[in-house]
Amino acid sequence: MASTDRHVILSVRSASKIYRMGEVDVPALRDATLDIFDGEFLIIVGPSGSGKSTLLNLIGGMDRPTSGAVKFLDQDLSTGSDWELTQFRRLEVGFVFQFYNLVPTLTALENVQVAAEIANDPMDPMKALELVNLADRADHFPSQMSGGQQQRVSVARALAGNPRLLLCDEPTGALDQETSRQVLGMLVELNRTLGKTVVLITHNGAIAGLGDRVAVIRDGTIASVEVNEHPTPVEEIRW
């Protein structure tokens, strides 16, 4: 699929983020410009400390740029209030974290309900679990599940609010190869069948082949954005 056919749902324009650490300013992101198209699978690759998490935070409405703009459709996220950003995260974004971040005192199903409960048009939490093939583990607590299973619950939770954007921060960072492959396959599947826009950040170049487009980030700047005409199937990924 040619990316030019689609319209932009989120745009980052000349965004910089400077953290003030005590007496010194540390630029984490410099002059980044990036468009995210509706329904694409975008992979952002970069070594640790390159600024990819900072970029993801801006895209996900968890932080505001020091300068520049981040727009979701017509909504300017860089000047949005706390409440507007909260609403944005609630309705438009689903997050998948490296360490799953499940609530240990809630079962798998209840963890999914956490996101479904505050959404406008939620997916049935049980259905979300079915999508990640965990319907039979609905009653299990995180401590009773493997890492891969926990990450799948986390994916189900990200889906539950029926968001347009799925943002995944090193989703396989804590998983072994086989499990990683399962989780990635699932994300690709969701992108293809449900049309969810997926943004995945990773330091692992081997994964990059999965995406429709690959942005490379280095030293706080976006070094390149390339269209991948023929994404590699998950089974062929090696690392």
Place this chain on the structure above:
Amino acid sequence: MVSRVLLRKLRRDIRDRKWSFLALVAIMAVGVSVFLSMAAVYQDLDGARTRYYRNYRLGDFVVDLKRAPDWTLDEVCTLPNVREVRGRVRFSILADLPGLVKPIPGEAISLPADKPPAINGILLKSGTWFSNTHQREVILDHQFATANHLKPGDRVKALLLDKQHDLLVVGTAMAPEFVYLIPPGGGLAPDPAHYAVMYMPHKFLQESCDLEGAYNELIGLAHDNSSTSLKITLDRIERMLDAYGVTNTGQMKDQPSISVVRDELFNLKSTATIFPLIFLGVAALILNIMIGRLVAQQRVVVGTLRALGHSRLTVTLHYMGFGVAAGVGGSLLGLGLGAWIQSGLLEIYNQFFAIPDIVGHIYPGLMISALGIGIIFAVLGTIRSCLKAANLEPAEAMRPPPPESGGRILLERASFFWHRLSFRWKMIFRSVFRNPFRSAVSVLAAGIATSLMVATICLVDAMDYLVVHHYDAVAHEDLSVDLRDPKGERSLSEVKTFPGVSQCEPQLAVLCDLTNGPYQKRTSVTGLLPQSRLYTPLDDSGRPVTVPDEGLILTRKLADILNVKVGDRLLLRPLIAERRKVETQVVGLVESFLGLSAYCHPVYLSQLLGERWVANRFLFDTYPGSDTNAFMEEVKRRPSVTGIGDRLRSYKKMKATMEEFNGTFLWVTVLFSGIIAFGSVFNTALVSLSERQREVGTFRVLGYSSAQVSQIFSGESFLLNGLGIVVGLGLGVWFAHLLSLAYNTELYRFPTVVYGYRLVEVALLMAFFVTIAQIIIFRMIKKLEWLEVLKVKE
């Protein structure tokens, strides 16, 4: 041994948790300050009292009689255990002060004119001693003189027997037997302005009272002043002086003025023990939770320290340092606060008790104990977690802790209930049940704070109830007049004509011995008309009792002391007139919270005295707006009058005293309870927040607002504290009941009074404290750098 780097780390650990630390220090400070202040005031007051009693030679026993010749004193001195005696004249008087229409009741007491160190001596506060023993001179009670702006050189008039004397005030003085001066019938509060104690030269008073060469009160010191020995001695004296009309014998320590101070000292001692135990105990429990969390958070640090070669002891002491710092901080603050409370309390005692030199002292020993107690509780609170830290093997400690176990809680078995809960409440319930110790501490602390408030408020309401019962429910007269001796029916028709009187009822009050086998009590028996409307003793259900033609109605406490119930028989012997012993029956019981009264028909009591009908007290109802001055003028002209009562005035005085004292008492208790409630809520919520920061971050990322996240934490807090409040309300009512059992003396008794609206008030107040703490937690959640929290794996 003590590493400077670790000390620096400790300092920073404390700085990072400064609000928890300060809340903890506040609770400890309250505990230590209560201990120090109560113990110090105890020593100050006890010391002042003991010095005063010793220096002014307070007697051990007192015997009242009609009239005994002076030479009998030598005979009494020959009795075993009698060390020294003094015969004095003590007489009821009416004082007439310049500018006052109402005569002031009081008593005249004789003193030797040559200023020897007499038994029951006085401390001259101003002026001089009598110039000689026949002079018409008077030394006034210092408080009375001050309240009425009288000073040496002024003149006062006093009615003694039937003659009014114009007396020169030569001095003012205070006396150990009038430390807490409660006028007869004056309830519990001293009213120095309206009770005149006057000391007069012995010979002058003997002459004026028709007691030349005689005395009517014997006071003495004993070799052995234990209760049993004194009782035997008093029995011997009573037998020896029986012919001279012994009307009363007693031990000095049972006099209200003496026993009130003793009871107060006992209360101070209990408070100094119980309160600090509660506060420091709660502080220790909270510390336990806090240090437990600190060690869990710094698990890797502990492992690293141990791997670097620090000993178990160093690690233990390092984490104990946090608790000890709170203990030392709390104790030092408590010492300052304690000194402040001490001076405040002494000021109150100085108002209530006429004891010279109630001065605050610094007791280094007590201060060291206070400091030690604070530190001991701090160590007790930290020891468990410190040992846990020390016992972690380095390799194990550096690995992440095992994941928090999932698993179900018992409540989930109630599936009908469970499935209706939102995930938020499921989280709350699981968190509550998976941290049973922390949850229990929250409930306990809220329970203690609530119960302290409930018990205090119930006690205050009980006092109020008692006063209303005494002055309003039972007594209804406007004015009352007491006579020196019982008079016949003519007196009634005479007082009925007093100006402004709309209704008048006679009473006859006689001091009697009541005996039931080995149980004996000397108390006043009041002859009361069955149709009396101005004075209506009430039974258990609050209905006025009707006095029967024969037999006695007793207050419940008196019945308990005499071990009798309705229908039992006992022996009754009046201490005046013929003093005949008769058998009588208990025909009813009444509830009363002050004194030990007994009631019977006035004719029945008169006949026991060998009379047809006599009375020595009249109650008056006056027409609204009538001029009491004219009434007082009439009263003043009658030498047989020894006392005048003004119910509404006493009522007001009592209420004012209570409001002043109880107001402070209430505020301090609410403040202290608030500190416990706030400190506990705040600290447990903080620990819970620190454990679940990652959850907060996750929820925020998922699109929950800070307010929604706070609801999860506040839900847990409100659930636990709500439970604590409910438990505390019950516990408080139980405490109130225990207090009413503890304050059950012959002088006064506190009923258990629990008003529903008071419980609601306390619950709301507690909810307020919890809410304040939650608002602070909410602000912390709002400010939490949740992005940072999510970045690292815990």
